[in-house]
Amino acid sequence: MSFPSASCARFVAQWRTARQWGGLVLLLMFTACSSPPPVDTIRMGLASAPSSLDPRVATDAASERINRLLYDRLVELDDAGMPVPGIARWERLGPDHYRFFLAPRRRSFHDGSRLESGDVKATIEFVLEPGNGSPFRTALSLIERIETPSSEQVDFFLRRPDPLFPAYLGVGIVPAEAAARSHPFNSRPLGSGPFRFVDWPTEGRLILQRLRDGQHFSFVLVKDPSVRIMKLLRGEIDMLQNDLPPELAAFLGRQQGVVVARAPGTNFSYIGFNLMNPDTARLQVRRAVAHAIDRDAIIEYLMQGGARPAQALLPPEHWAGGKGLEPLEYDPPKARELLREAGYGPGHPLELEYKTSSDPFRIRIATIIQSQLARVGVSVKVRSYDWGTFFGDIKAGRFQLYSLTWVGIRTPDLFRYIFHSSSLPPGGANRGRYRSADADRLIEAAEAVDDLSRQAPIYQRLQALVLVDLPYLPLWYEDQIFVHRSDITGYDIAADGNYDGLLKVKRSVERAPPASDSQRDNDG
Amino acid sequence: MGNYLLSRLLGALLVVLGVVCLVFLLIHLVPGDPVEVMLGESAQAADREALRVALGLDQPILLQLVHYFEGLLQGDLGTSLHSRRPIATILVERFPATLELAGMALLFAIVIALPMGVMAATHRGKAMDYGAMSFSLLGISIPNFWMGPMLILVFSLWLGWTPVSGREGWASFILPSITLGTALAAVLARMVRSSLLEVLGEDFVRTARAKGLPEWQVIWRHALGNAWLPVITLLGLQLGALLGGAVITETIFSWPGIGSLMIESIQKRDYPVVQGCVLLISVSYVLVNTLTDLFYAWIDPRIRMGKER
């Protein structure tokens, strides 16, 4: 705690005002002043803080989004999910041999050293080492060996051909030299990305600098949505993205000096069924549930239009996405009919248990679905758990129905991971224990085709099949909401919610002096 | 006194050991698997097993507990499964915030509760008494998850006096301290009132009054001087609770303390961090209360003679 003279003059002034407030005076005397911010900083409010800024291990959404700013990747995915060159272009020299050429004009690491093929090799080999416990190991485990013919070229030799291989190389590259001496990338990130790490004094405040123009950014953790909004309204943060109750987003839209922007998203919400459970194993039951849920009403009233109905895991604009799929009709009579056929009725009602996380918005949705199902005679018990217990139960198959959202899914290798019968947990995300010979065959057929454009129709057939078999009941893709103060411009909202818009965002005019002279320096 | 000290410290150690063991067992009861947390769902069985062995999670739970204690003796609290940083470092970063907030909340509570309790006691049965006690009931019955945002709305957004959240500068302490300290102030005011009422009837107070001392001196010097022992005990208990129990307040005000760290870690199933938090919380709790007890014993010799405990 320091007492810089300028702020202490302020302190005294405040102290005099505060004296009228009795007991508070004593409180104030025990605390110190903060130093003013050295430069203009653009501040973004986050609902959850990144847990690790080491791109080789971090998988939580906040970490991944920020790591995209700090590190460069060999390969990027375009809007349709197709791999395109990042800092390298590639040639397929043989079915299982890829050569990557690093771009001649590329950024150096922020410590000044040049990013070379050895850094790529070291990064990927770290991921492949089982003892390092990297969650990316499975996707990359088809790499047999990596060679570096020159400082500009990296060769990957695969165990089996996979035309999608470049898409898996989205791991941020770290410098080999620093990695060799176990540099703590998790807390002191060092990459070659468009942003440079400045400071991370506490979990809730991360400061980066944009290399292009030296603009500072800080990421401020504010978990409570109401508080996050009040922070925005008061100008303590300049922008925030997502994690807002829809009503609060609408409220913000009516406030002066604040702008709410929306864009269609790709994060996929669904209801998962347990196919090992005698009730939900029956197709009639799953279809009845599907026809009993009025998705349009939920989207219109609860989400205030902030979502689009989903028919498949990957959205239509994705190269492997589900196109032209018939939506599941909201049709309560049909749902009742199906239940009757399945032998349920007033004398023998269908009772289901629906698990959800304790997130208030998820509970709200669960409650609506509960009441919609009650209308067709299905009695649903909603059970909400803290996240860890909930997710643990889902993975262990302890559920009948659950609801979750897939965030940031881009590549169709996910289909094997979610729907193939060899992907039952542990060892996959086929949590509902969906076993379908047809689905397995389609997944394997798609993987065997050595050309992405010919894989697409097979994946579309798979998604059509899934919509019939209903191991997943697709709900919607939630919109991305970006709220900012009106002096902030140039932010492009990404469909998966990443923060790449920060590359171009800027403060348009000179910032007006804040209303209270003492409080603006929330992050110095 | 030496014997008493020794037995108190030994007891404190036992309590900490008990808490650590309990947490260890409890964590294994809760669904959720650290290996899954680290590797994600896609990992293959062999990789899982390898990591399980590397982390020592394949061993029987009692052996794991022994290893944990071995690490503790060497000052090693383990590594976070998520951030993969040493837990001791994380705790050192977080604890000052918790300590400051607890201290400020306590201070706030005392500043509010002492005059209120005294007023109520000296005006027993009058409007002042009812007013003070009703006010204190209000303090108990306002949940802090509502009070926090409400204070922000009024004092930050409308009046613009304090920052909304964060831990930057003196002004940022005010709202969290009030949010956390109000319930304590309410309990404390009642405590001050009742122990003062008890003392006011005693002979020495009557003597003091008979000597013609001014009433404020009778109250603040003689009566309060004798009424504060139970108050100190309560404060000890409450400070201990404040050190670990500020989860909601910390969450609302984005206060980087131990309570919110623990909740996050529970949710992410970052078990080593949960254990570290619980260890720290229980040690500080036990420490505060042992100090209170020792202080108490030092004041009141009957206790250290072993009559009461």
Add this chain to the structure above:
Amino acid sequence: MTRFGRMLSLLVLFLWGLAALLAPALPLHPEQIDLQQILTGPNEAAWLGSDDLGRSIFDRLVMGARTSFSVAIGVVVISAIIGTLLGAFAGYTGGMADQVLIRVIDIFLAFPGILLAIALAGVMGPGMDNVIIALSVVGWVGYARLARAQVLSLKQRDHVAAAIALGTGRVTIVLRHLLPLIASPLIVEATFGIASMVIAEAGLSFLGLGVQPPEASWGSMIRDGARYMLIAPHMVLAPGIAVMMVVLAVNLLGDRLRDYMDVRILRPGHAPVSPSRGP
């Protein structure tokens, strides 16, 4: 003032108690969702307004009284009985049993209750009975401390000595000769406990352990309402004021009860300062 306050308190408790008892028989629709009425303020159809799913807040308030009272009374009764018995017997017996109880109490106090609650929810599943269990698991400690301290201060008394001399058994002495004397501070403690349990239940809901949808409880209504403070303050005010009314009423009566019984409040602290003084 006192008399008026007392009557008012009784009236408040009586009315809410009646509402809680009769709620299931009343023509209420606390679970009826109306998506078009989300967060609408008080109006003719719903005179306390609608909540975040368009349900009538008034109906939920009446139904929630039932839940909240059951939880609060359940927890207080269970933890008071268990805590008092444990504390009284340990305090009277002394020695090893007493030492063990002291340590167990300390462990419970030093242990973060949140972790315990989550573990219980994970093992037993969320729900109202488990809320009562989880809160009682933590709640008994206060009563045990209080009962133990009281018994310690009373067990040297003449009538106890007389009973021992007559060869009365330990159980009888504790139950017949000590419990009646320590009952009043415990009852007062319990009246205060009821208020804080209504709030505590909301805290547990926050962790996913509480009352499950679509059921209503005052705690969960306050918790949900707090989120819409900026746009729909009516949602938190109605249950907030209801809780406050009940807390004030219970405590006013509790104070009255204490004055009536003229007991010194011994907080669940340590040994009393002047052990020789009894009620």
